[in-house]
Amino acid sequence: MLSRRRILVSLAAVPLLPVIAHAKASHRLWQPTKPTPLAFMNRARDLARLGSERGDGTPYGAVIVQNNIIVGEGWNRSYIHHDATAHAETEAIRDAAKRLGTRDLSDCHMVTNGGRPCSMCETAAYWAQIQRMWLEDGEDVVNAGGPKYGGC
Amino acid sequence: MLSRRRILVSLAAVPLLPVIAHAKASHRLWQPTKPTPLAFMNRARDLARLGSERGDGTPYGAVIVQNNIIVGEGWNRSYIHHDATAHAETEAIRDAAKRLGTRDLSDCHMVTNGGRPCSMCETAAYWAQIQRMWLEDGEDVVNAGGPKYGGC
Numbered sequence: 001m002l003s004r005r006r007i008l009v010s011l012a013a014v015p016l017l018p019v020i021a022h023a024k025a026s027h028r029l030w031q032p033t034k035p036t037p038l039a040f041m042n043r044a045r046d047l048a049r050l051g052s053e054r055g056d057g058t059p060y061g062a063v064i065v066q067n068n069i070i071v072g073e074g075w076n077r078s079y080i081h082h083d084a085t086a087h088a089e090t091e092a093i094r095d096a097a098k099r100l101g102t103r104d105l106s107d108c109h110m111v112t113n114g115g116r117p118c119s120m121c122e123t124a125a126y127w128a129q130i131q132r133m134w135l136e137d138g139e140d141v142v143n144a145g146g147p148k149y150g151g152c
Numbered sequence: 153m154l155s156r157r158r159i160l161v162s163l164a165a166v167p168l169l170p171v172i173a174h175a176k177a178s179h180r181l182w183q184p185t186k187p188t189p190l191a192f193m194n195r196a197r198d199l200a201r202l203g204s205e206r207g208d209g210t211p212y213g214a215v216i217v218q219n220n221i222i223v224g225e226g227w228n229r230s231y232i233h234h235d236a237t238a239h240a241e242t243e244a245i246r247d248a249a250k251r252l253g254t255r256d257l258s259d260c261h262m263v264t265n266g267g268r269p270c271s272m273c274e275t276a277a278y279w280a281q282i283q284r285m286w287l288e289d290g291e292d293v294v295n296a297g298g299p300k301y302g303g304c
Contacts, residue, residue, distance in 0.1 A: 078255055079255075081249075081250075081255075082249050082250070082252075082253050082254050082255045083245075083246055083249045083250070083255050084245070084249065084255040084256075084257070084276065084279035084280040084281070085242055085245055085246055085249075085276045085279065085280065086255075090237055093235075093236070093237055094235055094237055097233075097234050097235045097236065097237075098233075098234070098235070100234075101234050102234050103230055103231075103233075103234045103235050103236040103238075104236075105236070118275060118279075118301075119271055119272075119275040119301055119302035119303070120271075120272050120273075120275035120276050120278075120279065123270060123271040123272035123275070124236065124237045124272050126272075127236035127237065127239075127270075127272065128236040128237065129236070149270075149271055150271035150302050150303060150304060151271070151302060152302060152304075
C-alpha cells in the first residue's frame with residue numbers, strides 16, 4: 001500500500017513529467033551558450049570535423065533544434081557503420097526522433113553544413129516534417145525554408 | 153601452447169571463413185525454396201502485411217537479394233520506431249549493410265512491394281549502389297533497372 005505522503009509526492013510530480021522527459025531527451029547533447037543559427041551551425045561543423053577526423057565518414061554534420069535546444073545530432077557515419085544511408089542529416093533526424101519519441105519534427109529546424117542536403121536526406125527531412133533548414137553558404141548561415149520532396 | 157593438431161585444424165578452417173561469414177550474415181532470414189523474383193516479392197508482401205498488421209507502420213516490405221539469397225529485409229517501422237525515415241526499403245538496405253558489413257551493395261538487387269520507392273528510399277538505394285530494383289505492377293513483378301538519384 002502507498003502511504004498518503006507517497007501518493008501526494010507522486011501526484012505533485014505529475015506536472016513535471018514533460019519537463020523531465022524533455023531534459024532526458026536532450027541529455028548529453030552539447031548546447032550553445034547563446035542559441036543562434038551560427039552557434040548551431042558551428043556545432044554541425046564541429047561534428048563534421050570530429051567525425052571525419054576519426055574516420056567515421058565524410059565531413060558532414062547536422063543538428064536538429066527545437067525551441068532553441070539541440071534535440072538531435074548526427075554526422076556522416078557511412079564508413080564506420082558500413083551504411084550508405086548514414087548521412088549526417090538522416091542520422092540527426094533519427095536521433096531527434098528517438099530522443100523525442102515522435103516521428104513528427106514539425107516544430108524543429110535542421111542545421112547542416114556543406115550546402116543543400118542530398119535528395120535522400122532532404123526527403124527524409126520532408127517526411128519528418130522539419131519546419132526549416134539552415135544551410136551553409138561559405139561562412140554564412142542561410143535560412144533555406146522547408147525541405148522539399150526529392151530535394152527539387 | 154597450441155598443439156600441432158589444433159594448428160592444422162585452424163589452418164584448414166581458413167578457406168571456409170567467407171562461407172561461414174555469409175551463413176552468419178543471412179542467419180535467421182527466411183529464404184524461398186525456389187529463388188525467383190516472384191518468390192522474393194512474395195516475401196516483401198508478407199513482411200508488409202505482417203508489419204502493418206501489428207501496427208509497426210504502413211504496408212510496405214522489401215528484401216535485399218545477393219546471389220539468390222536474401223541478405224537483408226525490412227518493413228515500414230515508422231510508427232513503432234517513431235521514425236519518419238524507417239521506410240521498408242531504407243530499413244532493408246541498412247539491414248543488409250549491417251549483416252554483410254559493407255555499404256557497397258553493388259552485387260545486390262532490391263525487391264519491394266507497392267510500386268516505385270519514394271525519393272528518399274530510391275536515393276538510399278542509389279548511394280548503396282543497388283544493382284537492380286524489382287517492383288510490383290499489380291500482380292506482376294517488374295525489373296525496374298538500377299535506382300536513380302532523387303528517383304527521377
